[in-house]
Amino acid sequence: MAASYARELIATRELLLNLTMREVKGQYRRTALGQLWSIINPLATMLVYTLVFAFIFRAEPPPGDPSGLDLYPLWLMCGLLPWMYVTRVITGGVASITNNAGLITKVYFPRMHLPLSVALSTGITFGVELGVLTIALWIFGGFPLPWLPLVVQAMGVLAMFATGIAMLLAILNVHFRDTQHFVSILLPMWMFLTPIIYPISLVEDAAARAGEWILQVYQLNPMLHIVEVFRALLYDNRLPGAVESLAAIGSASVVFAVGYLVFSRHERRLAELL
Amino acid sequence: MxxxxxxxxxxxxxxxxxxxxxxxxxxxxxxxxxxxxxxxxxxxxxxxxxxxxxxxxxxxxxxxxxxxxxxxxxxxxxxxxxxxxxxxxxxxxVSSMLEVGSGFHPELSGRENIFLNGSILGLTRKQVTARFDEIVDFSGVETFIDQPVKNYSSGMYVRLGVAVAVHTDxxxxxxxxxxxxxxxxxxxxxxxxxxxxxxxxxxxxxxxxxxxxxxxxxxxxxxxxxxxxxxxxxxxxxxxxxxxxxxxxxx
The missing domain is CATH 3.40.50.300 (P-loop containing nucleotide triphosphate hydrolases)
Known part of the structure; x- marks a missing residue:
């Protein structure tokens, strides 16, 4: 059943592209700055976090090795941009079924294209952001270019992870509309539990004082490993460690597989539940 | 079968x-x-x-x-x-027309919505391109085809929706x-x-x-x-x- 659903998805791939274009084109219509907004947003977030965490809290991430980069804003963005992608895909994906109720109850098409189109259209924004970040890293002395092919693969892993969660929660949201509100509370918590705006060394220090188990529990978070992979490639300009890479790929595959199975099993009944 | x-x-x-x-x-x-x-x-x-x-x-x-x-x-x-x-x-x-214009995006133009709606109804881009003139002609909204559909009158909206649907063959x-x-x-x-x-x-x-x-x-x-x-x-x-x-x- 899962395989025949996959065939149907592939046969209707043009619909996926059109739904993606709908998201991309519709998003910034009637704004003066248009697609520039997708750059302004992360820039503004970068300014705020740099002000608060580099100047007030004095977070000091280790310099890039071997890149030699030592700039908090750039270090931050190497982790924050992947995180923002996850946030947008999950929030957008969770609501993608309920927001398109009008379409689902009137036409048949493979419903999975809705969360997938969110992941793709957000992926375009993410790609542009990473492009700008790459140029900035280059200007400030790093040399990320040779690592870009691996960055693209890491983006794929990240997309699988985010889409898997989004598909799972989208189904749950049809049954319990509370889900989308829970998600908006849980996502910021999850961010602060991941070493995105502060270096993991702070948690290691805390674990050394209070007990090693803290670090072990902390490392169960798949996003920690995915962020490490992005930082290794972009900020340090080196191959990510085997443990991080395997943890990232493994968790993304499992999460995507579960999301896919749950979604494809429930999608036939979505129209009557909406 | x-x-x-x-x-x-x-x-x-x-x-x-x-x-x-x-x-x-x-x-x-x-x-x-x-x-x-x-x-x-x-x-x-x-x-x-x-x-x-x-x-x-x-x-x-x-x-x-x-x-x-x-x-x-x-x-x-x-x-x-x-x-x-x-x-x-x-x-x-099978193609269904249970509601016309379902899936129209109000901010997109009539032209963009024809392609979007066509693919929702199962047409490829090539097929929509081949029938594009016919669809526009049938709907009678030529002058407004590049306007966002939210500016359409309800009659124009419906006509464009029907036009796409009847041309899915x-x-x-x-x-x-x-x-x-x-x-x-x-x-x-x-x-x-x-x-x-x-x-x-x-x-x-x-x-x-x-x-x-x-x-x-x-x-x-x-x-x-x-x-x-x-x-x-x-x-x-x-x-x-x-x-x-x-x-x-x-x-």
Missing amino acids: SGVADDTAVVVDQVSKKFRLFHERNQTLKSAVMRRRRIVADDFWAVRNVSFEVPQGETFGLIGRNGSSKSTLLKTLARIYVPDEGRVVMNGR PDILIVDEILSVGDGAFIEKSRKKFLEFTGQGRTIILVSHSLPQVREMCHQVAWLDGGRLRAVGPTDEVVAAYGASIEAESS
Whole structure:
């Protein structure tokens, strides 16, 4: 059943592209700055976090090795941009079924294209952001270019992870509309539990004082490993460690597989539940 | 398609569809936890044991009063709902027009929406491009084709939606009441298009409340009453029986 659903998805791939274009084109219509907004947003977030965490809290991430980069804003963005992608895909994906109720109850098409189109259209924004970040890293002395092919693969892993969660929660949201509100509370918590705006060394220090188990529990978070992979490639300009890479790929595959199975099993009944 | 003759477009075989009626309307996590998995719901059979066959190249009408589950049956045929019992066999590519312009994005232009809506209805980009001029011509919104559709009048919106839907060239077209919208000239144009359809061996299944329209367009009709099939057969007989029952009730 899962395989025949996959065939149907592939046969209707043009619909996926059109739904993606709908998201991309519709998003910034009637704004003066248009697609520039997708750059302004992360820039503004970068300014705020740099002000608060580099100047007030004095977070000091280790310099890039071997890149030699030592700039908090750039270090931050190497982790924050992947995180923002996850946030947008999950929030957008969770609501993608309920927001398109009008379409689902009137036409048949493979419903999975809705969360997938969110992941793709957000992926375009993410790609542009990473492009700008790459140029900035280059200007400030790093040399990320040779690592870009691996960055693209890491983006794929990240997309699988985010889409898997989004598909799972989208189904749950049809049954319990509370889900989308829970998600908006849980996502910021999850961010602060991941070493995105502060270096993991702070948690290691805390674990050394209070007990090693803290670090072990902390490392169960798949996003920690995915962020490490992005930082290794972009900020340090080196191959990510085997443990991080395997943890990232493994968790993304499992999460995507579960999301896919749950979604494809429930999608036939979505129209009557909406 | 085992057991289906070549000239049969649609087989509806003992189809039933049920809905669950929840006594507590609020679907929140809290109420689910409070109920402790005990779901308070009744089954409501919206469609019960309906069977009929539609020959290829014919127009088939569904009639019945409000709430007789015509639209539920239509949605089951269009794969939007899954039958709980029985089966539906469709011989060919199906396209449904249950609501015109579903999937239009208000901020996108008419042109962009034609491509978007075309692909929702199962057309490839190439096919839409090939039919683009025809679609625009049929809709009569040429001058506004590059305007966002939210600026369209409701008539233009509907005409563009119908134009895309009738140009998807499916083997089987499922239509819900859409001929009741638009002005006289446009209805006439759509009617001609439908005649052209069946002339090409395509099949149409439609719901209509307009008995004159059903008489004029349909070869066969099914009369639904409270989710059950009351009668099925040649249009004149079934429509006459239906008309008589309504008259008997209102007098």
